[in-house]
Amino acid sequence: MTDLDLLHFEQLKKDVQAQYLKEYTPSYDEISKWKGIDIIYFQEDLRKKAKGNISEKSFYTYFKNSPVTKLPRIDMLNLLSIYAGYDSWYEFKKQHLFADELLQNDEELSEEELQEIQKTVSSAPILPDNDILLKKQEINTQENTDLQKSITENQSINQNKEKSVTTNPGQVKSKKNFIKKNVWVIVTSVLVVLTGLLGFKDALFSKTYKYCFTDADRGVGVVNTLEIKVIKENESPILYKIKPGECFYYSTKDKNLKMQISSPFYEYLEINRSLENAPDEEIIELKPDDYKMAAYYFSIKDANGDPEELKRKRNQLESLISSNAVIYQIYDNNIYGIERLDKQKYITLVTTPTTSLKNLSVIEMKKDNNGKIISIKFKIATDEKNK
Template identity: 25%
Template sequence: MTDIEVFYELKKSVLEHYKKRYPYFDGNWKSFSSQDILNLIDDVQENTKNSVSEKWIYTHLKPETNEKLPRKDMLDIFSQYVGKETWNEYKFVFLNQTKKVQKKNKAPSKTKYWILGFAIIVLFLFLFWRTKQSENKTKTIELNEKYSNDSISSQTTKAFVVEDSVLTEIAIENSKIEVKENAKVIVKGPFYEERIVDLQKTPEIKKVVLEPNDYANILHGFIKSDIKDWQTRKEQLDKILDENVEVIVMLQNNLGAEYFNKEEFSQKVIIPTPSLKQLQIVEIKKNTENKIIFIRLVKR
């Protein structure tokens, strides 16, 4: 802090001291009248036994800003007026008080930052705990067939949890799955349209309704039924199978697989046989025209 800045504080002290002597004055240096100046001169004379001029007061005390510091002897007089022996003592006491205040303010500021930092850490830990709690909490989701409301077979329908693009299969028991509350789930199988459920976006979901894959169910009926009307079968197969359909039959005992095109597969399905009924559909893909373009079967 410069001497000029300390002088501004001395001017404030002089004005405060004057107000104690003349309580009816309730103004500032700008409103300090000629009578107030005469009163101040008399008061300084009485308290310090020193004289000051009106011109000095007009020049140094009345202005809001001061370009240079007054003479030290005058500073000593007004320092005595406010209770100090000299200007040096006034400056020393004021600067020490200022340092104490700054130190005190700095200490609460440090405390405030420590408290703020501690609060942020506590909040972070709370949010982390809440996230972990949410991740560990589970919910049960029921799987239903849209039209028949039949139970969902875990042999043909699979459920997967998706984490970082990795699919992990989860059990289907009594047409229900149990997953974490914020999980992303895929339910799929050859006889139903694939369903994707993101519980983080739709946490209220408690039931997943599966839409039947009609063509897959028709084909399943052909394989398992004893219908002998081969002409009807042929016409219906022609409608649901794409011209370029590929059929893979996985053989037992790691004997490989058999490949069929549309004509070969249709011929196999048209006439029911015991070996046909042993086939189990495990995968079906459709093209943009909703016709079956790929079939994978296993022989049971």
């Protein structure tokens, strides 16, 4: 990568911005100021025209900072170049050459490198077949001589050892030392085993219990991630997160178990169990909060661009969400972590037909005594893996 490549990328960002402004009117003309719904619309247009996608994290990394100090991967550069109207990143640079810039294809060797390789190969010595055979025979002869010599030496050494064994006066003493060494080995092994038993006593004497969760009204698995707090006396609570469809496994040697179960779409539940005669497996029913579920359902429901269906979706959300609701969108990046939206912005976001809505997940949802939603915390995940 050269400084010229970074300058070319800054040029490409301006071309991408100009391409988007031909058809859309974002909150700001400058691409570095886009956020939230503007980024979602841009990702949608990129998928439509260039048949690819960049994550929100990549957008904030390469478009929020100017100038950048690191060049994106080549697949992202090609994708943005195609969106801007060029065949590839190479073609873009080719049409935007700076003064005295020479554009080379990095995958091909230069003429000087090819000449150097040919020179190295031609200067290598070539041995005749006879010379190779002679060298091989010399090596074999030397190996045989060494082998015969080593056999003779080994025989004399073995004979000397046999004589020394029969005439060794300290044989009895050496046997005693051998027994002493073995005794210490046995004692050490016993100590190691006892230490291991003490270290793993909790695992040896504990019992594992399995808890599965189901929707009390529908008789199916829960549709949202559960948070389970295990409360132990004189200890801080231990938090577990259980994904939809998964069961909770808990190993303990205690006689009692206290759990607090919470979820955005289900009512809070506290479980107290005596484990002395408790079954190994249990199914726990959770009471759904239908009001919160309705708000979530209408947020992710696909209206397929039908004006009547979109209007019905907006009316449902208008009636479910309080006018003073506090709504936050969480982002998976370090540059822009959270954004606050008002009720109308949220409704506009979830009633705009984009493929990103299928990845919308609710982290937290609260309602007042009248049943109106007063707080929503959500996130739209990305399908693209971190690069």
